[in-house]
Amino acid sequence: MHAIGHYIQNINPKSKVVYVSSEKFTNELINSIKDDKNEEFRSKYRNVDVLLIDDVQFIAGKERTQEEFFHTFNTLHEASKQIILSSDRPPKEIHTLEDRLRSRFEWGLIADIQAPDFETRIAILKKKADVENLNVPNEVMVYIATHIKSNIRELEGALIRIVAYSSLTNKEISVELASEALKDIISNKNAKQITIELIQDIVSSYYGLKIDDFKSSRRTRNVAFPRQIAMYLSRKLTDTSLPKIGEEFGGRDHTTVIHAYEKISQSLKKDDSLQATVAELTKKISQK
Known part of the structure; x- marks a missing residue:
């Protein structure tokens, strides 16, 4: 108003x-x-x-x-x-x-104003970053848009808070830093709604696989790469410990989870297609 x-x-x-x-x-x-x-x-x-x-x-x-x-x-x-x-x-x-x-x-126009959808939230964050000349990785914007869904003011406030926290701690802006900066404003409700099982279900369906494929010993690229993405999202979107994530993926060691997370994180920095894929998967997960 x-x-x-x-x-x-x-x-x-x-x-x-x-x-x-x-x-x-x-x-x-x-x-x-x-x-x-x-x-x-x-x-x-x-x-x-x-x-x-x-x-x-x-x-x-x-x-x-x-x-x-x-x-x-x-x-x-x-x-x-x-x-x-x-x-x-x-x-x-x-x-x-x-x-x-x-x-x-009822004489005039009645408009139902809904909270911005995922794509709109991303667009709002990108515009704010451009206006303020902020260098914020796309995966951080995806993280914000996944967890902050209510209104534009909170979205922009979260972005500014992350940038300020980065400057204050002298740390590079990343998903980990964003999670730390926003930990007291991201509701526990959203965190509880996203489970590893949900992530496995969404990612496996996206790639035409079964959840059991992620838990199997198969290491062909058509299984291994989607599995790494699912591990990456499990670490990024949940508070689950690394050993527990590994356990949910067929009893794998926590170092396997770290390797998967780091590999996908590095690929996201240079692969626009992968960025789009992860954004789409994150959207599907957040809407469940």
Whole structure:
């Protein structure tokens, strides 16, 4: 909502834009009644070019607030002004909202704003890195996009945090450093959702193999290389120890896991096709 307000003022600096949460609108109304300043309150919200109200669902059930907003809405609409509302549900699902307000809310465009998908999150991070002139490996952006899914602000904040942490510790930016820098903001929920079994299932299906192939002693390239990718992703996307990862891949030694991780990490730095493959696999895993 703030971004919308800033955008409007950038393209039309003379426009009068007012942003308010529904809670603040209600509190200001209560104070205006208490202090006998009703006209001052009405003037503030009815003499604007654009009114943005956040979380409008919270006025439901508040009779006086709904009454006041009904007249504010009508005044602005009749003057051909813009009204932008946000809610956590569509008007028809705000059950204690007055019908006359519900019908007005449905007059305009209703847009369902979802969290950005994986590709969009990657694009946002790349654009931010370009704007800020940051040199961040693609695999780190994939890591961020896999774990931070909520909004643009958190995505960009995670990127800046990793760069700052790299500078502070004088360490090269890598997935390991990103994991360390973001460990207190990446939810345990996401970590628990991603298991080695899930990774094995996704990677084996992608390459037309069976999970048992990863646990077998077969060392032909058509099995060994996908197995290394699965090991790489198991280390990158889970908190599982190296010995445990090796155990899940047919009882292999932890040094085999380290070798697989390092080999794929090095290949990712110079192989664009592999980068795309790992990004696609990470997306599939994160969406499960």
